[in-house]
Amino acid sequence: MNDTSPDELAGIIGTAAEAAPILAATAPRERAAALVAAADALDAAVDRLVPIAMRETGLAEARLRGESKRTSVQLRLFAEVVADGAFLDVRIDDADPDFVLGPRPELRRVLAPVGPVLNFAASNFPFAFSVAGGDTAAALAAGSPVVVKAHEGHPELSRRTGDIVADALTTAGLPVGTLSVIFGREVGVTALRDPRIAAAAFTGSTRGGIALAAIASSRPNPIPFFGELGSVNPVFVTPAAADAGLDALSEAFVASVSGSAGQLCTKSGFLFVPRGADVPVAESAGSIGEHRMLYAGIAEGFRTRREEILGTNGVESLVDGEVREEDDGDVWVRPTFARTDVATLRRERERVLDEAFGPLSIVVDYDDPAELPALVAEFFPGNLTGTIQTAPDEDPAGYAALAAAIAAHSGRVIVDGWPTGVAVTPAMTHGGPFPATVGGGGTSVGTAAVSRFLRPVTYQDAPQAILPPALRDDNPWGVPQKRSPAGESSTWGSLSSARGQGVGA
Amino acid sequence: MNDTSPDELAGIIGTAAEAAPILAATAPRERAAALVAAADALDAAVDRLVPIAMRETGLAEARLRGESKRTSVQLRLFAEVVADGAFLDVRIDDADPDFVLGPRPELRRVLAPVGPVLNFAASNFPFAFSVAGGDTAAALAAGSPVVVKAHEGHPELSRRTGDIVADALTTAGLPVGTLSVIFGREVGVTALRDPRIAAAAFTGSTRGGIALAAIASSRPNPIPFFGELGSVNPVFVTPAAADAGLDALSEAFVASVSGSAGQLCTKSGFLFVPRGADVPVAESAGSIGEHRMLYAGIAEGFRTRREEILGTNGVESLVDGEVREEDDGDVWVRPTFARTDVATLRRERERVLDEAFGPLSIVVDYDDPAELPALVAEFFPGNLTGTIQTAPDEDPAGYAALAAAIAAHSGRVIVDGWPTGVAVTPAMTHGGPFPATVGGGGTSVGTAAVSRFLRPVTYQDAPQAILPPALRDDNPWGVPQKRSPAGESSTWGSLSSARGQGVGA
Known part of the structure; x- marks a missing residue:
């Protein structure tokens, strides 16, 4: 083109x-x-x-x-x-000659x-x-x-x-x-x-x-x-989940990381497990076929990141995977899985923490689940998602602090699911603090x-004839209009008295 | 300090x-x-x-x-x-095993x-x-x-x-x-x-x-x-309003420009009138007492802008005003009013168009009301407000295009009022395209x-115990929760059939 x-x-x-x-x-x-x-x-x-x-x-x-x-x-x-029209957030404040700060004009937004x-x-x-x-x-x-x-x-x-x-x-x-x-x-x-x-x-x-x-x-x-x-979408496995066995979880993990050759903003780059937990990814990974990467720039970036990660002291390869370039320049890959621990992540953060856009994920051994909330702030200050994998019937109190830490640093907190496969619905959030997003979107x-x-645009004391349809009293588009009638500020009384009833209660 | x-x-x-x-x-x-x-x-x-x-x-x-x-x-x-809680914009999408794109998790935002x-x-x-x-x-x-x-x-x-x-x-x-x-x-x-x-x-x-x-x-x-x-908040006087006489309007204009020594983001910097209209500002301006300016930096900026404007070829002084510095460094001012026309504004835009933060405003003669909407785009691409002054019983059709142009380039469209005195209400907008605001606020x-x-933060399939109170089913804060039940996407049928009934109708 x-x-x-x-x-x-x-x-x-x-x-x-x-x-x-x-x-x-x-x-x-x-x-x-x-x-x-x-x-x-x-x-x-x-x-x-x-x-x-x-x-x-x-x-x-x-x-x-x-x-x-x-x-x-x-x-x-x-x-x-x-068609619903609620997205226009129409607000109509009636003129109020008795407004507490003096006469108020009619405002329509x-x-x-x-x-x-x-x-x-x-x-x-x-x-x-x-x-x-x-x-x-x-x-x-x-x-x-x-x-x-x-x-x-x-x-x-x-x-x-x-x-x-x-x-x-x-x-x-x-x-x-x-x-x-x-x-x-x-x-x-x-x-x-x-x-x-x-x-x-x-x-x-x-x-x-x-x-x-x-x-x-x-x-x-x-x-x-x-x-x-960018986003690396960490997944945290609770000790109870690890105790219950990670066979099924490992299979799902491999599938989530390998789908579309891992070229997804929500691919998990890190799976945190209790130290020494058995994470049998090799068998599932071995059954994943070769996948072509999207284009040369992404393939080159992935190759570089993969070599950097696998060449880092303290990072071992669980599944080597493959990056193979054909004569026509197309690059074909099989998924790579590595393993390290929290101390190495901290020491080698410059080499390991950045997103590897492609089919690669790193299992990270942790020693104490109580350290996980602080790790979120330290390693993952801005992400699209963070995930907690739990055991059936596990008491949520044990991972509430972790969920709160994820919520403070990302746009979506997932329990017992995988971040890939983003549902398109009213309640979805696909965003988060920098670098997940920039521009506060x-x-x-x-x-x-x-x-x-x-x-927003507000019309002050404008005649009906020049108002946009959504703001008119005859409301030809039938959109929701939130009205603030004159005199409404009298409701402050109830809030003031609430204060006397004991703040902090 | x-x-x-x-x-x-x-x-x-x-x-x-x-x-x-x-x-x-x-x-x-x-x-x-x-x-x-x-x-x-x-x-x-x-x-x-x-x-x-x-x-x-x-x-x-x-x-x-x-x-x-x-x-x-x-x-x-x-x-x-x-206290109302609607600002939290809580949305709860129920899990939907039959969602059109495959099973959908529960999402709470x-x-x-x-x-x-x-x-x-x-x-x-x-x-x-x-x-x-x-x-x-x-x-x-x-x-x-x-x-x-x-x-x-x-x-x-x-x-x-x-x-x-x-x-x-x-x-x-x-x-x-x-x-x-x-x-x-x-x-x-x-x-x-x-x-x-x-x-x-x-x-x-x-x-x-x-x-x-x-x-x-x-x-x-x-x-x-x-x-x-910055914002210069232009005011446009329709020919009918000018025909009805501008005595009262001029007095209100002077009051709006002079209040707080014009040191307001919503002070009108320009009053557009039909060429030759009598704008008797001198008498009102003469009755305005001296006002001290806020601090040295603003006083110096105002002095510079005022001299630049009054020294521009094609700009005449209507009311000279005064800028007087006392021994203690305080600066006292009386309001300044100038007059020019559209051609001069265009030719001298580098000298005249920028905000003069203080008690100064410029009357601008225009020849044809039909040119006003284009002037908004040319001279005032980003403002907090734009105002139209009309005659009693004037047909709004005559200034609808001007109102639309103001709406396209500012946050508030005012009819027969003054931009100063910003009401604090749900429907107020105090913002606009750059330079009125930066950061899309x-x-x-x-x-x-x-x-x-x-x-926004979304919780996916999280147990009730770790949800923030606003997202819980027992809703202890009593906030509005907007729910999307499973199966709601069936309403698409009605929109699809609406299409057959003739788009553009």
Whole structure:
């Protein structure tokens, strides 16, 4: 795929900017129906798209069919969010001549789309975190046009998907420019500097994300930048779970680490077990077939990290795995498992702690479960997930402090599951403190992701005729409106008296 | 006030970090009661604090008493928000074995406090945007400890307020370290670089805000930085309003520009009128007494901007005003009004467009009301507010496009009011695209400000015993819980069929 030319890029961003006010004014049901139309079009094209994705990414057919389905379901879920209208968080404060601080005007607030969003697609989910993926669906749901910078790992799939989805959206009545795809690394940087781009989203490496975030914040007009970067997703096995035997757990661990050749943001990089626990990964790992890595850059990064980890003093190999380059440059891998202990992790943190993006995970021996909460803060200050593996009928009190530590440093606390396989639902969080995310974005998976592409606008004493539909008394869109009537501040009395009844109780 | 020493600073941030998990675990009613106790303490101290504030800032007694009241009311409003619990945005997705993408785990999501917040206080609101002001109240409501970097313009007031409020909070049962005050410009920068600080808020100059934002984003672990920077708050007078006569409007304009010596983020810097309209500001301006400016830095900045504007070719003075420095260094001012036209604004934008923080505003002649929406985009891409002044019974259709342009480029659209005097309510927005704010913060006034200091955390398949109270089935805090039952995705059918009924309708 040739890089998008400067003229093409200017035209694409210009069209997106022109589409922005039109898209912002579409009724929620209209936008929702267009998202459903895009989902239908994607579903209808799956037999054409999956073979392209297989060729470009090396991912397996079943995985890609599932991912394509997830992507269309994601669009349908956001359609529900849009049609519901609660995401607009409409608040109406009636004028109050007797407000405690003096007469108060009428104030009506709605969340409005930020404007054209630039979305840097990821390599490892060619459907779900790419052209029509979660960031795109969330921005479109918010009412913002989207320019997707295609990942160089799957250009043909990106172009085809873009054509299909953009066509479905415009056929459904949304303006031309609602969705566009651009190509080229430098082209993406140029787009990020364009003053008409109002926000950006990114899923990828920590280094790449930090570089792009710096560009976004050093523009003459800085913009929000939501990056989902690195995460190593530690898993902690309780002593009771280890006592109950780790055969089944080891098998599930290997499956979670090896799926999609470990090229997932939620792959577990570390499995903490009581010292000496038997973790029989070899047999399961031996049955995992070779898997092609996504593209040369990721393969090279994985090879380097793997050699660095296996060459570290105090780290032993449990399963060597394999990294094999073919004549055509494709790299094929089998999963690698290593083992070390907490003392080595502390001593060699520069070599061992960083994410190894690919099928590699490290079993870590710990001596005392009471030290685990502090280890989370020390080694894993910002992660997408943290997991606790427990024994059946184990008393949760024993791992409550560990769960609290994980919650303080990551976006999702998992009990007796695996972090891979992220459900797309209202309550999902796919985010966390840096480096899991940068830009304070909250989540990039699940319907709460829509809020990143909205900003509040308040109308003060405006006549009904110039209000956006969501704020009008006749409420033509039927959205939830939270009203604060005049005189409501009298409820303070109850809070004041609560104080007398004993704070701290 | 001496600068906080490095040892003191380390102790203060350490105590805040220790307070963080304790504060996060307090029940909403307990935290709400503590905020009310802080408000009560502030109210009780007003007779002691206002004289200090008058001496340190030069602001008038009535203004400062009103501001102190606003500050305590603000704390009470946030107490209501906390007690209500809706701000936690609790979502519970039941496990769903039949979910369309395969079995779905149980997911429970809550918004958790980000951790210790560093709040850079402003000079121009020594109560409401300072130690116990809006950013502090919002962060405490979220459950985050706050370290306030006092503004050097009112150090004694900051110390006293900090003592009173911190004491009230701890007496009410919140942990030591919930609120602290630090002093010194470099000390603030050191604090911003401390890895234990999880987010920062700032109200002040565009230059200062950009510099601090860059520090926040270039830390080894970047953090969210919410800055409220510059705004010039244009006001547009419709031809019909001008035809109806601008005597009363001019008087109100002068009052809005001159109050607190124009040292307000929402002061109108520009009043657009039809060419040649009579704007009789001289008489009202002549009756405005001298006002002392807040401190030397602001006075110097105002003097420079005023001379630059009045010295610009094509800008005439309507009311010269005055800037007078006394022997003690205090600077006293009377309001300045100038007049120019759109062509000059365009030609001299480098000299004229930037904010002049103080009592100065520029009347701008325009030729065609149809050009106003484009002027908003050209001259005012990011503002806190934009205002339209209309005639009684004027058809709103005539200014709907202007209102839409203001909404696209600012946080608040005002009709027939003035931007100064920001109501503290649920629907208020005090924010806007850069440079009005940086960091995508939404609003720093009003109860929605709490959301800046929260981040989502999801628990997957966790036993009830380790869930935070807000997520438990027995819901001991009585917070709203939004539930997504299994099988709900069946509602997609209705959206799909809506499509067949005609999108775009």
